[in-house]
Amino acid sequence: MNFTLKIWRQKDAQSKGAFKEYKVENVSSDTSFLEMLDILNNDLVHKGEEPVAFDHDCREGICGMCSLHIDGHAHGPSQAVTTCQIYMRQFKDGATITIEPWRSAAFPVIKDLVVNRSAYDQILQAGGFVSVRTNSVPDGNAIPIPKADADESMDAAACVGCGACAATCKNGSAMLFVAARVSSLAKLPQGRVEGARRAKAMVAKMDELGFGNCTNTGACQAECPKQISIAHIARLNREFLAAKLKD
Amino acid sequence: MGCFLTNSSLGRKLVMSISGCFLVLFILFHMSMNVVAIFSAEAYNMICGFLGASWYALAGTAVLALGVFVHFAYAFWLTWQNRKARGNVRYAVTVTEKGVSWASKNMLLLGVIVILGLALHLSHFWAKMQLVELLGHHENNLGLEPTDGAALIKYTFSQWYNVLLYLVWFAALWLHLTHGVWSMLQTAGWANDTWYPRLKCISGIVATLIFGGFAVVVVWFYLQTVCPCLAACGA
Ligand code: HEM
Ligand code: SF4
Ligand code: FES
Numbered sequence: 001m002n003f004t005l006k007i008w009r010q011k012d013a014q015s016k017g018a019f020k021e022y023k024v025e026n027v028s029s030d031t032s033f034l035e036m037l038d039i040l041n042n043d044l045v046h047k048g049e050e051p052v053a054f055d056h057d058c059r060e061g062i063c064g065m066c067s068l069h070i071d072g073h074a075h076g077p078s079q080a081v082t083t084c085q086i087y088m089r090q091f092k093d094g095a096t097i098t099i100e101p102w103r104s105a106a107f108p109v110i111k112d113l114v115v116n117r118s119a120y121d122q123i124l125q126a127g128g129f130v131s132v133r134t135n136s137v138p139d140g141n142a143i144p145i146p147k148a149d150a151d152e153s154m155d156a157a158a159c160v161g162c163g164a165c166a167a168t169c170k171n172g173s174a175m176l177f178v179a180a181r182v183s184s185l186a187k188l189p190q191g192r193v194e195g196a197r198r199a200k201a202m203v204a205k206m207d208e209l210g211f212g213n214c215t216n217t218g219a220c221q222a223e224c225p226k227q228i229s230i231a232h233i234a235r236l237n238r239e240f241l242a243a244k245l246k247d
Numbered sequence: 248m249g250c251f252l253t254n255s256s257l258g259r260k261l262v263m264s265i266s267g268c269f270l271v272l273f274i275l276f277h278m279s280m281n282v283v284a285i286f287s288a289e290a291y292n293m294i295c296g297f298l299g300a301s302w303y304a305l306a307g308t309a310v311l312a313l314g315v316f317v318h319f320a321y322a323f324w325l326t327w328q329n330r331k332a333r334g335n336v337r338y339a340v341t342v343t344e345k346g347v348s349w350a351s352k353n354m355l356l357l358g359v360i361v362i363l364g365l366a367l368h369l370s371h372f373w374a375k376m377q378l379v380e381l382l383g384h385h386e387n388n389l390g391l392e393p394t395d396g397a398a399l400i401k402y403t404f405s406q407w408y409n410v411l412l413y414l415v416w417f418a419a420l421w422l423h424l425t426h427g428v429w430s431m432l433q434t435a436g437w438a439n440d441t442w443y444p445r446l447k448c449i450s451g452i453v454a455t456l457i458f459g460g461f462a463v464v465v466v467w468f469y470l471q472t473v474c475p476c477l478a479a480c481g482a
C-alpha cells in the first residue's frame with residue numbers, strides 16, 4: 001500500500017513547527033501504524049534526514065505512551081484502541097494521512113509529535129494513590145467487594161493515562177483522566193477511606209496546571225482508547241462536591 | 248467553602264449548573280403563563296396585573312436579572328479559560344466525535360443568541376409594561392395600558408419579522424437546553440450509565456416543551472392577523 005503522510009515537524013519546544021509531506025510506498029497492509037513510521041524513519045535516516053520523533057513503548061496498548069492525533073482523531077479513526085494498535089489496512093490505499101501531536105496548553109510539544117504529558121503525572125502525584133497501610137496481600141475473601149463495584153473500579157482502572165481525553169476536549173479538560181483515577185479507588189474499600197482528600201487534591205492540581213472546565217460534551221469518552229465512561233466524571237463531581245460541602 | 252465556587256473548576260461548573268437550573272424553572276413558568284394568552288386574554292392580563300410593579304414582582308425581576316447575569320458572566324469566564332487551556336495551536340483536521348452533539352460544543356454561541364433575543368424581548372414587552380408602570384405612566388408609546396399584555400402580544404406578533412426573530416430565538420434556546428438540561432444534572436453529579444439515555448431524553452422533552460409552548464403562542468397570534476376568522480375562536 002502507498003500513503004502520503006502530512007506530519008507535524010517541530011525542532012524543539014521553542015521553534016515554530018509546520019506540516020511536511022512524506023511518501024511511504026509498498027508497505028504491507030499488516031504493518032502497524034507505528035511500524036509504518038519506523039519504515040519512514042529508516043528511509044529518512046538513510047537519506048541523512050532527521051527522523052520523525054514520536055512516543056511509544058509497549059506497542060500493545062497498555063503503557064499509554066503512544067499519542068498521535070491521526071486524521072482528526074486521537075489514536076486514529078478506530079474505536080477503543082491506542083495508536084500502537086492500529087494497522088495500515090484500516091486506511092485506504094493511496095490515502096493522505098494527517099498526523100499531529102496532542103494539542104493542549106498543558107501538553108506542550110517537545111519535538112515533532114512528542115508532547116510533555118508530565119501534567120498528568122503531577123495530578124496523580126497529588127492524590128491518585130492509597131496511602132493507608134494495606135500490608136501484604138490479604139486473603140481473597142477477607143474483604144468482600146460487591147461484583148458491581150469491583151467491575152466499575154476495574155473499568156476505571158483501565159485508563160492508561162495517555163492524555164487523549166484532554167487532547168480531544170475542546171475545553172482542554174482533564175476530567176476523564178482524573179475521574180477514572182478517583183473513581184477506580186473510590187469504589188474499593190482501601191481507596192474509599194481517602195476519597196474526599198483525593199478528589200479535592202487531584203482537582204486542585206488539575207486546575208492549577210491550567211486544564212479547562214468540563215462542559216460535558218462527551219468527546220473524551222468517544223476518543224478514549226480504554227472507553228472510560230463519563231459516568232466516572234459524574235462520580236468525581238459527587239465526590240468533590242460532597243467533600244467541599246463537608247468542609 | 249465559599250470560594251470553591253470561584254476558584255475551582257468543579258465549583259464554577261456548579262454555579263453554571265444551578266443558575267442554569269434556576270433559569271430553566273423560570274422559563275417553564277413563563278412558558279405556562281404565555282399559553283394562557285391563547286385561551287383567555289382576561290386571564291392573561293390578570294397574571295400581568297400580578298406581575299406589574301408590585302414589590303414581589305420587582306424582587307422577582309431583580310433575582311431573575313441576577314440569575315441571568317451570573318449565568319452569563321460565568322459562561323464567558325469559563326469559555327475564556329477553556330480557550331486558554333486548549334492552547335494557541337489548533338488541530339489542522341477536526342471531526343465531530345461519535346455521540347457528541349453540536350449544541351454541546353457551541354453553548355456560548357447559543358447563549359449569546361439567547362441573550363440577544365432576550366434584549367429584543369425586553370424592549371418589546373418589559374419596556375412597555377413593568378417599566379412604564381415604574382415610571383408612573385398609564386399608557387405606553389403604543390397607546391396601550393401597561394397591564395394589557397394580551398394586546399401587546401397581538402400587536403408584536405402581527406409583524407412577520409418579529410415572528411421570525413422569536414422563532415430563531417426559541418430554536419437557539421431549544422438547542423441550548425437539549426444539552427444544558429442533562430449537562431446541569433451531570434455537573435451536579437446526578438448521572439450514571441443507566442441514566443444517560445433517560446437524562447438525554449428528559450432534556451429533549453423539556454427543551455421541546457419549552458420551544459413548543461413559546462412558539463405556539465407566537466404562531467397563533469400571527470395566524471390570527473393573517474386569517475381573522477381564527478380570532479373569533481381565539482381570545
Ligand atoms: C444569557 C445567555 C446565556 C448564555 C451566554 C449561556 C451560556 C451557557 C454556557 C457557556 C453553558 C456551559 C455549557 C455547559 O456547561 O454544558 C451553559 C449551560 C447551561 N445553560 Fe446557559 N446560557 C445562557 C442562557 C441560558 C438560559 C436562558 C437558560 C435556561 C432557560 C440556560 C440554561 C442552561 C443550563 C441548564 C446549562 C447547563 C449547566 C451545566 O452544564 O452545568 N442558559 N449556558
Ligand atoms: S481516560 Fe482514556 S483518554 Fe484519558 S488518559 Fe485515560 S485512557 Fe487516555
Ligand atoms: S505504545 Fe504502549 S499503549 Fe501504545
